[in-house]
Amino acid sequence: xxxxxxxxxxGIGLAASTVAAPAIAQSAPExxxxxxxxxxxxxxxxxxxxxxxxxNRFQIQSFAAGEIVPGLQVxxxxxxxxxxxxxxxxxxxxxKNPAFTFGTALPFGLDTRQHISWLLWGDGQTMINxxxxxxxxxxxxxxxxxxxxxxxxxxxxxxxxxxKGLKFRVGGFAGNIIAKVGGVPQQIAGGDIYPALEKGTxxxxxxVGPYDDEKLGFVKVxxxx
Numbered sequence: 001x002x003x004x005x006x007x008x009x010x011g012i013g014l015a016a017s018t019v020a021a022p023a024i025a026q027s028a029p030e031x032x033x034x035x036x037x038x039x040x041x042x043x044x045x046x047x048x049x050x051x052x053x054x055x056n057r058f059q060i061q062s063f064a065a066g067e068i069v070p071g072l073q074v075x076x077x078x079x080x081x082x083x084x085x086x087x088x089x090x091x092x093x094x095x096k097n098p099a100f101t102f103g104t105a106l107p108f109g110l111d112t113r114q115h116i117s118w119l120l121w122g123d124g125q126t127m128i129n130x131x132x133x134x135x136x137x138x139x140x141x142x143x144x145x146x147x148x149x150x151x152x153x154x155x156x157x158x159x160x161x162x163x164k165g166l167k168f169r170v171g172g173f174a175g176n177i178i179a180k181v182g183g184v185p186q187q188i189a190g191g192d193i194y195p196a197l198e199k200g201t202x203x204x205x206x207x208v209g210p211y212d213d214e215k216l217g218f219v220k221v222x223x224x225x
Contacts, residue, residue, distance in 0.1 A: 091172025
């Protein structure tokens with residue numbers, strides 16, 4: 001659903017409730033939740049979207065990766081009650097259950113429109129939430145980055161041999177594919193990718209697309225895209 005349409009519908013519902021039962025609305029308690037995100041504040045797309053989650057007496061304060069918990073521990077933080085909600089990518093947690101991969105994207109799987117259609121109208125979200133129930137969580141889709149680029153490389157890749165031993169930051173199940181062709185997958189949170197590339201701890205990294213990747217500065221230390 002488009003955000004503006006959602007806000008219109010939500011606004012109408014809230015206005016109607018206020019008129020019908022003003023006493024209830026006035027006595028509603030103030031609710032404050034904390035949201036832990038897997039993203040650094042530099043990303044006005046992923047992290048910026050989290051800052052829209054607040055409305056009057058229901059206040060949600062967003063925290064970037066590392067401020068409360070590391071970026072790859074957001075699910076755990078929500079599960080154990082450290083925070084009330086989180087914004088993350090479920091494929092980070094495929095080690096807990098491989099099916100979490102389907103909560104975000106599967107290499108060579110559905111494209112963006114197909115994936116959203118499956119989540120919203122193909123019972124995909126019901127299946128994801130049946131998994132999350134084991135972790136005391138429930139979820140809603142909150143956007144999609146679309147197709148992601150193949151990555152940034154410190155050295156030019158010309159043959160399959162060039163992938164052998166390549167330390168490659170890649171998220172989720174895609175790491176298994178990199179390993180199959182001889183690479184060494186590394187799962188690193190977004191805010192930690194640049195220093196790892198700069199120091200040579202990793203040889204390559206994928207993230208999202210040109211806009212977000214440029215925000216994180218990858219082009220400064222890895223010239224091949």
